[in-house]
Amino acid sequence: xxxxxxxxxxxxxxxxxxxxxxxxxxxxxxxxxxxxxxxxxxxxxxxxxxxxxxxxxxxxxxxxxxxxxxxxxxxxxxxxxxxxxxxxxxxxxxxxxxxxxxxxxxxxxxxxxxxxxxxxxxxxxxxxxxxxxxxxxxxxxxxxxxxxxxxxxxxxxxxxxxxxxxxxxxxxxxxxxxxxxxxxxxxxxxxxxxxxxxxxxxxxxxxxxxxxxxxxxxxxxxxxxxxxxxxxxxxxxxxxxxxxxxxxxxxxxxxxxxxxxxxxxxxxxxxxxxxxxxxxxxxxxxxxxxxxxxxxxxxxxxxxxxxxxxxxxxxxxxxxxxxxxxxxx
Numbered sequence: 001x002x003x004x005x006x007x008x009x010x011x012x013x014x015x016x017x018x019x020x021x022x023x024x025x026x027x028x029x030x031x032x033x034x035x036x037x038x039x040x041x042x043x044x045x046x047x048x049x050x051x052x053x054x055x056x057x058x059x060x061x062x063x064x065x066x067x068x069x070x071x072x073x074x075x076x077x078x079x080x081x082x083x084x085x086x087x088x089x090x091x092x093x094x095x096x097x098x099x100x101x102x103x104x105x106x107x108x109x110x111x112x113x114x115x116x117x118x119x120x121x122x123x124x125x126x127x128x129x130x131x132x133x134x135x136x137x138x139x140x141x142x143x144x145x146x147x148x149x150x151x152x153x154x155x156x157x158x159x160x161x162x163x164x165x166x167x168x169x170x171x172x173x174x175x176x177x178x179x180x181x182x183x184x185x186x187x188x189x190x191x192x193x194x195x196x197x198x199x200x201x202x203x204x205x206x207x208x209x210x211x212x213x214x215x216x217x218x219x220x221x222x223x224x225x226x227x228x229x230x231x232x233x234x235x236x237x238x239x240x241x242x243x244x245x246x247x248x249x250x251x252x253x254x255x256x257x258x259x260x261x262x263x264x265x266x267x268x269x270x271x272x273x274x275x276x277x278x279x280x281x282x283x284x285x286x287x288x289x290x291x292x293x294x295x296x297x298x299x300x301x302x303x304x305x306x307x308x309x310x311x312x313x314x315x316x317x318x319x320x321x322x323x324x325x326x327x328x329x
Contacts, residue, residue, distance in 0.1 A: 006058075008058045016040050018309070019034065033293070038313050045316050049078045052159075053157075063144070067144065068082060069094045070152075072093070072151070075107050076109045077282070077284075078152055093117045098108075099123070106320050107322075121214070151186060153189035157229075159233065161197065180308045181206070185285055186213050187217060191250065192226045196239070210254055210289040211250055214258070255288075269288075284322075
């Protein structure tokens with residue numbers, strides 16, 4: 001099956017722009033760094049999940065679903081974007097969120113509520129462990145629920161980033177001029193899609209996924225999940241290619257503090273980019289990924305003559321929820 005034959009709905013403002021971070025690059029005295037602005041995809045402050053949802057929710061509509069279920073952390077960007085997409089498509093939305101209801105509502109959680117979601121608190125289960133029970137409950141009420149996977153990471157979600165790599169290729173005049181593409185890697189589909197898109201375009205740019213979370217996904221490591229997704233999606237597209245560990249560059253050296261724990265490197269990355277370019281990063285994903293890129297430049301893992309693309313995956317509403325941590329510089 002060709003990518004153009006897979007059903008999708010238009011949800012995002014695409015293509016997202018690319019521009020050179022001239023002052024930020026000069027501040028680091030390293031390579032030229034450009035940025036791909038997936039924080040500008042639209043739908044409730046945008047983000048990269050919109051790309052995945054264009055394919056995932058198209059299938060939900062094909063199956064005549066009338067409500068959407070997904071899961072994530074309290075400040076999940078994926079849940080917020082799913083809620084916005086469901087609102088746009090006139091679908092009821094249920095979010096299974098980790099933690100307990102907080103005394104004050106802000107950040108992504110505020111937007112979830114403005115978007116009319118039904119929120120179900122799941123304690124220490126933030127990756128959808130309680131979804132099967134909710135599915136059964138909604139079915140008994142006569143609903144037709146459709147489950148969007150954690151992070152939007154399944155074969156359909158991968159297609160969103162195969163298309164994103166094609167978009168980048170077309171924006172760059174039928175080539176990809178970057179030596180490295182650096183991005184946050186958390187649930188797998190973004191990195192799997194970029195890997196598959198790169199292989200289909202026969203490009204040799206180095207993809208560097210900065211791991212955000214050290215917990216397993218579906219009882220397997222993030223690395224194994226990425227490879228599984230890439231290979232399953234290649235089969236779906238009839239693309240004869242097998243991804244192995246040698247094709248995967250997943251850097252897990254920046255997750256020591258844990259998911260959603262803001263360290264000094266994240267704070268520095270957010271402040272440096274804001275001061276130099278007026279561009280904002282989020283504290284959980286892009287802040288950590290940019291901290292990884294800064295370290296790569298300072299340790300000369302990326303050389304000064306190279307040209308790097310940082311893929312901004314969004315997440316800005318979380319800045320408000322982490323305000324005290326971010327401003328404690």
